[in-house]
Amino acid sequence: MVLRQRWAWALFLALGAAGCLQRSAPPVVAPNGTVVAVAYVRDEAQQRGVVADVPEAVKQAVTEVLAKRNLQVQVVPYAQYSAEFAKVTDSQRRFAMLTALAPQAQLYLLVETRASRFGEVNGRFSWEVYARTTAGRAGSQLEPSTTNQDYGIALQFSHLGANDAQVEVGRQIAGQAAGLFDSFLASPLVAPAPETDGGPVVVPGLDAPAGGQQPSPPSGAGGLDGGAVWVPPAGDAIYFVMVDRFANGDPRNDGKVDLKDAQAFHGGDLQGVISRLDGLRALGVRTVWLSPVFQMRTEKFYGYGAFHGYWVEDFGRVEPRFGDEALLARLSEELRRRDMRLVLDVVLNHVGPETRLVREKPRWFHGQGPIDNWSDARELTMRDVHGLPDLAVEQEEVYQHLLGHSRRWVDAVKPAGYRLDAVKHMPLEFWARYNDDLRAHAGKDFLLLGEMLDGDPVLLASTMAEGRFGTMFDFPLAFALVDVFCRGRSPAHLGAILFNDRLYPAPGSLVTLVDNHDLPRVMSECGGDVERVQRALAVQLTARGVPSLTYGTEEGLSGKKEPENRGDMRFTPDHPLRAWITRLLELRRGSEALQGGETLVLAAREDLFAYARVTPDEAVVIAVNSGKAPVDVALPDGLVGSRLSEMLTGVEIPGAGRHSSVIVHPGQVSLLRLKPSAAGGFGALTKQAGARWRGQGERRTVELTVDDASARLVGSGPELGGWKPERSLRPESGGFKLSLPVGAVFEYKLVRDGTPGKFDWEGGDNRLLFVPEGREPLRLKLAWGKR
Structure with a gap:
């Protein structure tokens, strides 16, 4: 037997699959007699046209997960297709060959892998295994569904090769295949699979559309099994408050403060937040998200301040500088009285440096030192982020400690949700278990909002689904907004980013932003240009998803890096951004299309991006023209003849019933509302737009x-x-x-x-x-x- 040394992380994954971190939901099963034909191939990483079979251990792992779904696996012999697969690298053509080789099967699965060796790191040999799984139904006219993933692993000995690397991630490859078939087999009504009488087998859910990726459900629909996707409240808008920097409502709890020191505490507290709730509601805010309020390290660490709250010391107590548990509960009550909601920031990955818990429970921590290689998946989840002691959440005692406090705050304070910090630094198995356990306690409407600071929508979408998050922050769109409006990138870049909506379980639940407390302020990114910031906000606040704002955006706060981007809040009544945000959020709350409309692209070129958000009774055109002249954008047949008005002014544009295009003026974001002028409305166009945007049209x-x-x-x-x-x-x-x-x-x-x-x-x-x-x-x- 070949001996191999796995990462500690890989061992943790195996333990999680076998024990406490396994998801509790049973797989959806197919009717008896459902056959899935499977073909496997490994493409040589450096030589085009060279293929090989995959190890039997990988095939066995896939067979086992499909058997749990009552699928009868028919493995097509490698010799029957290897020569043809060597000539063709396109997955769709390979898939078509597979269907021809097994014409009696009802379902098909193609597993393609590639293994690349990258060299030696700390005495181990680094490999990356790329796996692409494609699944589809016999006789379907729709494109098969596909999912891709890269897996980084390390082998102990230099003589171990591509087959050994594939075996190491066999369970994960099997998980990809299982995820595809779960989407096929899931039906709207969960019921036992029916017995067949020997006639044609119809698998529940297989008639649902399928595109190149798993289709996204309509805005507000549940796309993850078990109701994990969060359904946003109508007209919601989230506002982030860094408690110490916002408002000082009770100087008696200040402790040592120094307003001239950007790394020191400045005296903000919970009472200060309470005193400003009416102003936030007038701005259009409906949800207030607080920076961590739990007892924290308060002394600087190597010159860096602790005021932000992310250096938690005791998750079970409120930080005395901010108030106490009774005051936090009162804040939550005051918000509910105003038809507003509270979201708490929860830090589960680490504690503050040199805090009491590290001394009292040293075994609760990995103790492997700081992250050296930020591209190493194991280091990201097992080592200390910027020196912060990393909790060993795979230990049951640690898990129960974190879950127990999380549940208690739900009961004691009654927040509407949690913002979950540092998602990429914790295993997805932990997140899946924690999110399901907490949701079971707090209810299906409880927001579990993941923070994964990454611009890759594929990674974000898979993390949202596999981690069982209610939703995630939309960092890809945030980076695009800054690139387009602050750095002069083509506005069509927004279209390329938004078209990735088809990858997400529920794009309508994503939380959008233009900056946050970990990024440069948008005012600084745009060089202090208020009009550029207004344009960025106009697109963000009219986009799908739930908009979030960082405290002080409405006051033009600036700052390129920490702690300058975490400056003190100002409260002035006449800043132009305050009026702008208030107006946009008001328009959003009053528009069905802006809250849940389907996306329909009208035009995309180097100097222009124009799209409509469409519902049966209303459409809103959002257009960005970076050129120097007005542009006439043609309307699709379904919108021709609509009544047209400028949304920001409410002024109706003459020519009702004759509009076949809209004019987009240069250097601004145009917002145009269209209303049907005849019976029938925009229903057919809404359906068409939804199918197209999910890659199903x-x-x-x-x-x-x-x-x-x-x-x-x-x-x-x-x-x-x-x-x-x-x-x-x-x-x-x-x-x-x-x-x-x-x-x-x-x-x-x-x-x-x-x-x-x-x-x-x-x-x-x-x-x-x-x-x-x-x-x-x-x-x-x-x-x-x-x-």
Whole structure:
């Protein structure tokens, strides 16, 4: 038997799967007799056209999870397809070959892997295994569903190879396959699978649409099993308060303060928040999210201040500088009295440096020192973030300590939810268990909002689903808003980011932002230009999801880095951003389309992005024109003839019943409301927009010819490799032939193979691809480095 040393993290995953961290929900089962045909292939990382079979241990892991779903696995012999798979790298074509090889099966699964070795790290040999699983139904006219994932592992000995690396992540690959079939087998009404009488087998849920990724449910619908997705309250808007920096309502609890020292405490407290609730409600806020209020380290650590509250010492007590438990409960009550809600910030990954718990319970901590390699998945979850003692949450005693206090605060204070800190630094198995356990105690409407500071929507979406979060902060959109409005990037970049909505379990629940207390203030990012900030806020506050604001945005607070971005709050009645935010949130609360409309792209080019949010009774056009001249944007047939008005002013635009386009003025964000002028409304268009935006609507052939046979294509979205060059598309017959959803917006670039393991990227801005309606193929010619 080959001996191998796994990461401690891999051992933890195995223990979690076998014991306390396993999810409690049983898998959904198929009717008796449902056959799934499976093919496996490993593509050689460095040699195109070279393939191999995958280890039997991986196949066995997949067979076991499918058997739990009552699926009969028919493994297609590798020899029957290996030669053809070596000629073809496209997953859809391989999948079509699989269906032809097993015509009697009802379901199909294609498992493709690739293993790459990256060298030696601390005496172990680093590997990355890429796994792509594709599943579909026999005879379906819809595209099969696909999911991808990279797994970083380490092997102890240099002679261990690609097969050993695959075996290490066999359980995770099996989990990918299980997730795909769970989505197929889930039906609206959970019921035992029916027995069959030997006739055609119909699997519940298999007639549901499926695209390149798992489809997102409509805004506000539950997309995760067990009702994990949070349904936002109507008209919600979240406001983050850093308690020490907001308002000093009771100087008696200040302790030592120094208003001239940006790293010192400044005296803000819970009473100060209570005193400002009416002002927040007038701004349009409906949910107040507090920075951590639990007893914390209060002394500086190597010159860094503790005022922010994230250095928790005792999760079971309120920090005396802020007040006490009774005052926190009163704040929650005062919010409810105003039809507002409280969200508490919960820190579960670590405690403050040199706090009492570290001395009293040293075994509760990993004690492996600070993170050295921020690209190492094991270090991210097992080591100390910036020196903060990392809790060993895989220990049952530690888990119960954290869950017990979390439950008690729900009972004592009655918050509407928790903001969950440092998601990427804790195992997803922990999050899945914690979120389900807390939701069972607090109720399905309790907000479990994950903070994962990452711009990768694929990673964010998978984390939301696998971690059982109610929702997540939308950092990809936040970064895009800053890039477009503060740094001059093409407004069409917003479209490419938003088109990733189809990846999320429920994009309508995402919490949007333009900055937060860990990022530069948007005012600083935009160079102090109030109008640029107004445009960024106009797009954020009219986008799908729930908008969140950082305290002081309405006052133009600035600051590029900590602690300058955590400055003291100001309260002035006439700052232009205060009136702007108030007006936008008022419009949002009064608009069905802005709260839950489907997305329909109208135009996307280098200097323009225009889209509509559509419901049967209303549509709102949001358009950004960065050019120097007005642009006439055509309306789709379903909106032609609508009554049209400027949303910010409420002024109706003459010509009711004759509008076939809208004018988008340069240098601003246009907000235009459309109302139906005839019976029937926009119902058909709303349905069409929803299907398109989830990748389930019409598709169009796109043909890209390239003058360089060595050039490959990579870009946004799984279809184009998700910006990972190792997944880039290779040209065939001088170009790329793609089938892409109508209404899609992508960004992409050309890349070439460079030195081993490296890629050369063409220079310049990203290329843009918008797929409009049309029956003929969309044809484009590409040349390396030329636009």
